[in-house]
Amino acid sequence: MSDTLLNLIACPRCDKTPLEESDGGLHCSACKVDFPLLDGMPCMFAEPESSIGEWRGRMQFALQQLSQESATLDSELKNKDLRRLTKRRLERYKAAVDQHRRALQKLMQPLDVQSYTGSHESYLAMRTRLPVDQGLNTYYANVHRDWAWGDAENRASLKQIRAVLHDNASLGNVLVLGAGAGRLAYDIHSELDCSCTVALDFNPMLMLVASAMVRGDKLKMYEFPIAPKSLEDDAVLRTLQAPEKAGDGFYLVLGDALRAPFANQSFNTVVTPWLIDIIAEDLPVLGARINNLLKDDGRWVNFGSLAFSNPQRALQYSPEETKGIVAECGFSDPYVAEATIPYMCSPASRHGRREKVFSFCAYKERQVDRPARHRALPDWIVTGNEPVPLTPAFRTQAMSTQIYAFIMSLIDGKRSLQDMAIILEKQQLMTRAEAEPAIRSFLTRMYDDAQKQASF
Numbered sequence: 001m002s003d004t005l006l007n008l009i010a011c012p013r014c015d016k017t018p019l020e021e022s023d024g025g026l027h028c029s030a031c032k033v034d035f036p037l038l039d040g041m042p043c044m045f046a047e048p049e050s051s052i053g054e055w056r057g058r059m060q061f062a063l064q065q066l067s068q069e070s071a072t073l074d075s076e077l078k079n080k081d082l083r084r085l086t087k088r089r090l091e092r093y094k095a096a097v098d099q100h101r102r103a104l105q106k107l108m109q110p111l112d113v114q115s116y117t118g119s120h121e122s123y124l125a126m127r128t129r130l131p132v133d134q135g136l137n138t139y140y141a142n143v144h145r146d147w148a149w150g151d152a153e154n155r156a157s158l159k160q161i162r163a164v165l166h167d168n169a170s171l172g173n174v175l176v177l178g179a180g181a182g183r184l185a186y187d188i189h190s191e192l193d194c195s196c197t198v199a200l201d202f203n204p205m206l207m208l209v210a211s212a213m214v215r216g217d218k219l220k221m222y223e224f225p226i227a228p229k230s231l232e233d234d235a236v237l238r239t240l241q242a243p244e245k246a247g248d249g250f251y252l253v254l255g256d257a258l259r260a261p262f263a264n265q266s267f268n269t270v271v272t273p274w275l276i277d278i279i280a281e282d283l284p285v286l287g288a289r290i291n292n293l294l295k296d297d298g299r300w301v302n303f304g305s306l307a308f309s310n311p312q313r314a315l316q317y318s319p320e321e322t323k324g325i326v327a328e329c330g331f332s333d334p335y336v337a338e339a340t341i342p343y344m345c346s347p348a349s350r351h352g353r354r355e356k357v358f359s360f361c362a363y364k365e366r367q368v369d370r371p372a373r374h375r376a377l378p379d380w381i382v383t384g385n386e387p388v389p390l391t392p393a394f395r396t397q398a399m400s401t402q403i404y405a406f407i408m409s410l411i412d413g414k415r416s417l418q419d420m421a422i423i424l425e426k427q428q429l430m431t432r433a434e435a436e437p438a439i440r441s442f443l444t445r446m447y448d449d450a451q452k453q454a455s456f
């Protein structure tokens with residue numbers, strides 16, 4: 001491993017730096033933990049084996065979904081009444097699904113190592129876990145935007161970064177958090193003045209694509225546009241390729257941005273592209289973490305949407321609040337640029353967005369306290385010996401879960417929805433008038449879930 005990267009990396013459990021190089025990876029002698037390499041990328045999760053095991057589980061789930069999809073297509077194709085064009089479309093699509101399954105399996109081969117299982121207990125004990133909404137394929141479309149058809153979007157993204165770096169000074173050591181399939185990090189490294197660039201993400205599928213691209217490989221992968229433009233656009237075989245190999249000093253690291261595995265104050269620039277509003281941590285805490293990763297006078301460069309996904313409305317910040325929070329985190333008043341750019345407008349899709357992106361650059365003016373290590377789960381889940389709190393939300397969920405379980409138990413292939421409403425009334429759970437629409441909406445949801453197709 002290069003000395004530059006070795007000097008930046010720190011143990012995500014105890015902050016020890018530098019770590020020792022060991023057989024095929026890094027080793028923390030204080031925690032006695034090995035951090036393996038995945039296709040040459042250091043895997044810097046606090047519990048590397050469990051995290052890799054969890055991603056492998058998600059990969060196996062994705063492969064199973066593809067097999068299931070293929071089997072469903074086979075049975076649809078048995079229908080003798082299919083129109084000629086429909087039959088052709090389904091046959092093409094099935095061939096694409098089968099090939100995609102093989103391509104994904106090949107790409108993810110470095111992950112398919114049974115030894116990476118780890119114990120669930122130690123995983124929980126570290127309070128790390130993957131957000132449930134982040135599947136292997138959550139950002140699969142980005143791969144094609146980054147490395148196949150997205151030149152205009154990629155150029156527009158880099159332009160926004162340049163727009164906020166208006167003095168064009170050297171960026172020094174750059175860290176890109178949530179780098180995805182890596183294109184913006186690669187463009188920053190290639191086009192701007194960086195000493196080194198470290199791209200970090202926790203999704204191994206995206207990072208394995210990035211890894212192939214930056215070493216100059218080509219990959220052939222199917223894109224599955226959500227609103228195909230024509231019959232053959234529901235599955236489009238793309239060649240993914242970088243304009244050229246990444247220059248020296250470009251590194252990929254697998255890890256959690258909330259436990260960024262880097263030495264304190266080691267970067268001159270931290271970039272957060274399309275991250276601050278989707279990450280599972282409140283902006284003031286994330287801002288303080290970024291402050292601590294930066295050297296004095298370092299810069300935080302942000303780019304992307306401000307569509308905060310936190311369910312708490314108080315944490316869905318406006319641009320004005322966002323600016324204020326950045327300044328509270330020890331930064332200068334952020335310099336903001338806003339522009340409307342195309343977003344995920346695949347040439348094979350009728351669907352695409354235009355987004356008014358919010359970019360800013362803010363200088364670190366003072367050091368703020370480093371937040372406590374991120375804990376994804378509360379103690380009563382982790383230790384198992386504290387009372388489970390009876391929150392109002394749990395109380396409501398318990399009630400509705402009981403009713404739903406009861407409704408499901410009434411499905412016997414004979415009873416109608418009205419018969420079920422009568423039973424609910426007899427059980428004094430609700431009046432018949434209330435029960436009928438409630439059962440209907442619940443069963444509609446169950447019906448929809450059962451119809452849902454796998455999406456890639």
Ligand SMILES: C[S@@+](CC[C@H](N)C(=O)[O-])C[C@H]1O[C@@H](n2cnc3c(N)ncnc32)[C@H](O)[C@@H]1O
Nearest residue numbers: 142178179180201202203255256257258273274
């Ligand atoms: C909206 S995508 C943006 C991807 C990329 N920056 C781009 O501009 O296309 C968010 C990215 O953040 C990553 N991500 C989300 N939470 C993360 C975390 N806690 N640690 C590391 N990566 C994370 C996701 O895997 C995904 O690649």
